[in-house]
Amino acid sequence: MNWTPGLLNTLCSAIVAQKDKTFWMPPQASTTATDVDTLFYFIYGLSVFFFVLIVGAMFYFIFKYRRRAGVQAEKTASHSLALELTWTIIPLILVLVIFYMGFTGYMNMSTPPLNALEIKVIGQRWKWLFEYPGGYIDESLHVPVDRPVKLVMRSSDVIHSMYIPAFRLKKDVIPGRYTYAWFEATEPTPPGQEHIIFCAEYCGTSHSDMLSLCYVHEPGGFEKWLREASDFLSRMPPAEAGAKLFKVNACAQCHSIDGTAGKGPTLKDAFGKEETMADGSTVRVDENYIVESIKDPKAKVVAGYQPIMPTYQGRIKDSEIDAIIQYIKQLSGIEPRLEPFDSEKASEDENGDN
């Protein structure tokens, strides 16, 4: 990691060895953040020096050589090769140093260690999904502390950009190819102080709401979290698990839960409803119709909608479909709730996502 020339490192580390937010920078939470900040403050120091030099000289000249009656400008040489070379070569050397520091730092930031934990990232308008080893998908990024994490990222629509300021990490997420990023978090995040994740490449209406959080777990905490989270089907009431599946499978992109129109029919009060199909026939929405619509969505399309839903055959387990059916029933207000369940909170979560 020691990629700066030794002297510079010593000089700069005094300034940058602070983990907290500073006037210029957000908190440092990854192993490479210090490197980035070192370079930032090195360039900053040079910039302040040259700015003071230029503007200082300018104001000094404005004052010293201000126009006075009867005083002519003094004739001085109008060119000097020595001067020109001086102010060509010194800046040239300095920018080459900056270039070198920037490049070596970048190589560290873009070369993931071989033992990195791999997490898949899917960017889609307008949310991030994180797929963990074992196939569990969550809307937040959970990582262990002090362990390199490699993000393998793809987009399912337009270009997005994964940006975690606290890690100084940014990488575009591009449809049609994989891109990669890595980091190693240095401190567990206390509750409520998780690192914010932005989308940094403009992607349309809710671009600025395409946010997520990164939880850094204490040693052992990540594995425990993943075990419990993956097991949500058996832990949660079926309708609540269904609501979660509804989110991570991006159903909400087309199907509203509050009756508003979307690219697909709303699921509010859908269960038990008589729907007219595109071919004129009618179908009552029941368990079998829902299963068919998830596995073979183009078989029976409700009149007035395009057959654009992708199939989930093989991507979703039957037990998960059960949970989704429970959720749709709940949205239709027909299933008596046997377990204590805070419905107000659940519906708040949904609204926050729209």
Place this chain on the structure above:
Amino acid sequence: MSISDVTLPAPAAHAHEHDTDSGSYLTASRGILSWLFTLDHKRIGIMYLVAILFSFFLGGIFALLIRTELLTPGPTIMEADTYNRVFTLHGAIMIFLFIIPGIPAAIGNFILPIMIGAKDVAFPRLNLCSFYLWVIGAGFAVYSLMTGGVDTGWTFYTPYSTQTDTSVISVTTGAFILGFSSIFTGMNFIVTIHKLRPAAMGWFKMPLLLWALYATAVIQILATPVLGITLILLIVERVMQIGIFDPALGGDPVLFQHFFWFYSHPAVYIMILPAMGVISELISVFSRKHIFGYKFIAYSSIAIALLGFLVWGHHMFTAGPSALANMIFSCLTFSVSIPSAIKVFNWLATMYKGSISLETPMIYALAFIILFAIGGLTGLFLGALATDIHLHDTYFIVAHFHYVMMGGTTIAFLAGLHYWWPKMTGKMYSEFWGRIAAGFIFVGFNVTFFTQFVLGSHGMPRRYFNYIEEFTFLHQLSTVGSYIMTVGLVICAGTLVHSLFRGRKAAANPWGGATLEWYTSSPPPLENFLKDPPIRDPYDFEGMEYNSETDEYYWPSGDAGEEQTATAH
């Protein structure tokens, strides 16, 4: 240089007709048609100026809408979709309709032929054609505004721009047509500088603004066609569903970014080079000092024009090109910073031991040096790979390019506008209000955009309608700055408009300039000069005297020294 041995298009032959006629180009003919069908470069320049200032006004309105919306997180005065259209229009109008044509087409058109003692550009009809292409292109932009707007950002990144259902096609068609306007102007300037320059004016006796405009024209001709091709491909993809950029059709979205920045990065130099040329003139004139390091300033313009073609990849450091490509682009990027630094140091050396006066144009020129220094130095953070990864696509970038584009080019445009205003209109504006306006603009600008450096380095991404609470104060500060700047611009506009009606009559040479435009009356006659101007060192002010009664600088007769007249070759 044999190419310049061509005779000047004989101003002497026609000069006699005007000897008894004190009429200027403004009064040479009357009626709206005499303007709409004029072939006079000065009138075309004025029409460009009016059109460009109107675009600036429009773009400014959108800027104020953006800043006002960002007073609070979430909706303040509009919804997200509206906001996305507003920032797209702000960018597209400011870039394509204001900054790119600003200095070359408006000020350059007016001043370039006069500076070389010619009576017009080489191809006056092409010049008029380029103006009308601009009008048509701008019309497409306005049309798309009426039909619902475009929300892609001014960069039109694919695949978003091929999927969104707003009127991308009409806007890109507009940009395509505007490209031709730009190419025609560039061609005209190159030919004019080569062919219509008097023999006595060698390359190194040209005012530095002409070097800058020449370098700009080279970029306009070489880079703009690539933009045209790119936009056509975009339209082809949308209309015919041929996969070029859209991965859903088998295209590559990053290819678009390469094409786009292959034009748009050199275009940054189309914007800044003429500004640097203006500053080179002004610093010398208002310091009453010979420009320092003429050849280095001239060559650095050419160097910037050529190196500017090799750095487009630095817009895409996070888009996933190989580490090798990133390394090369980062290294080349730093090479462009050197010629810019050379210019700044030479301007300072010019002021050394000068006789510096602070008239309004000089205030703007000095503001330019300060703001351009900040804009240039913050570019170092973005050229370096490790820091760019963090700062890319944040407000740090927004602040950086506003310091260069607005603090640089727009301030230089205002400097040039105030400097040549007496020549264009024949009227002097109020120095007092001119300086007050400059002060408001300078302070407002820094409050608006310096704040955004801090926002950006803390991670505030650009093109965000909504933002987290933490950023509220800085956003509000930035908005207040934009209001201060607006006050300055309104005072500036008021001062200039007032001068048209109530301004003192301008003398031929109110500032003490030594370039040829100051040898003819203000405003100039139809064919620019009644008698051939002397060709001399454009930065030699020795022997120039000031007449306080007429507020005019002049050369006492007999001090013709090494003067040669334009036709004496």
